[in-house]
Amino acid sequence: MNIKKYFSSIKAKTLLYLILFSVSILLVLWFCQIVFLKYSYQDYQIQNMNRLASAIQRSSFVNLSGTLEEIAYENEVCIEYYANTGNVYYYNTMMNGCALGKNNQDILKTEETFMNSALTSDTYKVINKEYEVQAFLYGIKLDAGTVFLYSTLEEVGGANVVLKNQLIYLTFIAIIFACVIAYFLSKKISEPIMDITNKARKLGSTPTITFPNYGVTEVNELAGVLTNAQNEMVKTDELRRDLMANVSHDLKTPLTMIKAYAEMVRDISYKDDAKRTEHCDIIMDEVDRLNVLVNDILTLSKMQANADEIHKERFDLVKEIKTIVKRYEIIKETENYHFVLDMPEKAMVTADQKKISQVIYNLINNAINYTGKDKKVTIHVKKEKDSYLVEIIDTGKGIKEEDIPFIWDKYYKNEKNHQRNVVGTGLGLSIVKTILENHHFKYGVKSEKNKGTTFYFNIKKK
Numbered sequence: 001m002n003i004k005k006y007f008s009s010i011k012a013k014t015l016l017y018l019i020l021f022s023v024s025i026l027l028v029l030w031f032c033q034i035v036f037l038k039y040s041y042q043d044y045q046i047q048n049m050n051r052l053a054s055a056i057q058r059s060s061f062v063n064l065s066g067t068l069e070e071i072a073y074e075n076e077v078c079i080e081y082y083a084n085t086g087n088v089y090y091y092n093t094m095m096n097g098c099a100l101g102k103n104n105q106d107i108l109k110t111e112e113t114f115m116n117s118a119l120t121s122d123t124y125k126v127i128n129k130e131y132e133v134q135a136f137l138y139g140i141k142l143d144a145g146t147v148f149l150y151s152t153l154e155e156v157g158g159a160n161v162v163l164k165n166q167l168i169y170l171t172f173i174a175i176i177f178a179c180v181i182a183y184f185l186s187k188k189i190s191e192p193i194m195d196i197t198n199k200a201r202k203l204g205s206t207p208t209i210t211f212p213n214y215g216v217t218e219v220n221e222l223a224g225v226l227t228n229a230q231n232e233m234v235k236t237d238e239l240r241r242d243l244m245a246n247v248s249h250d251l252k253t254p255l256t257m258i259k260a261y262a263e264m265v266r267d268i269s270y271k272d273d274a275k276r277t278e279h280c281d282i283i284m285d286e287v288d289r290l291n292v293l294v295n296d297i298l299t300l301s302k303m304q305a306n307a308d309e310i311h312k313e314r315f316d317l318v319k320e321i322k323t324i325v326k327r328y329e330i331i332k333e334t335e336n337y338h339f340v341l342d343m344p345e346k347a348m349v350t351a352d353q354k355k356i357s358q359v360i361y362n363l364i365n366n367a368i369n370y371t372g373k374d375k376k377v378t379i380h381v382k383k384e385k386d387s388y389l390v391e392i393i394d395t396g397k398g399i400k401e402e403d404i405p406f407i408w409d410k411y412y413k414n415e416k417n418h419q420r421n422v423v424g425t426g427l428g429l430s431i432v433k434t435i436l437e438n439h440h441f442k443y444g445v446k447s448e449k450n451k452g453t454t455f456y457f458n459i460k461k462k
Helices: 003-007 010-035 037-058 064-074 105-116 157-200 217-269 273-304 317-326 329-334 353-370 428-439
Strands: 078-083 088-091 121-128 133-142 145-152 313-316 338-342 348-351 376-383 387-394 443-448 452-460
Touching: 010 157, 037 064, 037 121, 037 133, 037 145, 064 078, 064 088, 105 121, 105 133, 105 145, 157 217, 217 273, 313 317, 317 338, 317 353, 317 376, 317 387, 348 353, 348 452, 353 376, 353 387, 353 428, 353 452, 428 443, 428 452
Parallel strands: 338 376
Antiparallel strands: 078 088, 078 145, 121 133, 133 145, 313 348, 376 387, 387 452, 443 452
16 A cells, blocks of 8 residues: 555545544643633632622621521631621631631731721632631621621642543543544545546546436535536537548548649640630639638637737728628629628727628628528618627528527538538637627627528627
């Protein structure tokens, strides 16, 4: 067994902490009971004498004698009462250790000192030499005379010895109990963690691992976190496969076309200027499509690595949208696409112009790919209180409600709804999402079946 590893385990640490806790509690008890016992006892006696003195002071002159007698016998004190008439009365002087009325010179001097003082009450610690014990002498001045309460301080040394012996045994018993409790407690905690650890080691190789209910909230939370991690790993693996399939497909098609038309130029059309130019244009178009794919992948990677900083500036959103729409003149002429622009004359906003331009371009391109047979794409810019609402609308088949949460994911493509055979990387909407979230702009999508889809976002004026 690895000793160092064992002592760093939960079982060993639980045992150690419980033992330290038990010993600490016992040391506190030891200190309080042994060291402070004498002082606590004396403080209790003083408080008791104060209580009795208050009772005497509240008593009337008529009931004074009865009150003194009752207090003397019920509280194990002896009392000496010097009346103003010169008479002296004693109560419970037969109590063991009572020094009143026995011509104890030290006590007589103390009483004389008090009676000659201006104090109305005071406490004195005296020694009864006859019994070699300490005692408290409490003096009270009344209208009818002076009362002295005498109470011995019992020797607590014997009690200390008994308590020490008990605490020694109690310490050993507590340590044994701590070990037993620590064993079962650490077992209750460590066994589920070891089970989780063993299963966690298999997360990379085993597709599905289930964690039972361990009966400990924190351990169950850990199991829940690992379950979520497992689900994310499965998603990542699926995403990796989809990425390979998508990228392989998107790369293979233009590369095949480039190779085929390059061979045709080399072997067939190199003598025919018109054919050679046509074939070279196709090669250039396919290269452009490859360039779009690579740029999209690089752009998204930079954004998600926070390497692509945002540089905000003030610009006219309407002018930027019109500039982007002009790029689609070719498909407006050749494929009869129709753009409807509903915008104010000017809309000054503050954002990263290049990135917002990329957002608008991707959303328009998405609308073109999925719009209906009327080939209509509508762009709205509406003025709101502190922002402009940008809406890009197509008339396609719409998006299923269950698919909407996933359209922003990387490499998500709804191939069945394509109106136009345009190669897509599946990164366009993910790039849009990343840019808008980095700007902290509100965005979303609304879609109705067979009525089209509206992508929107708000861009701040300032």
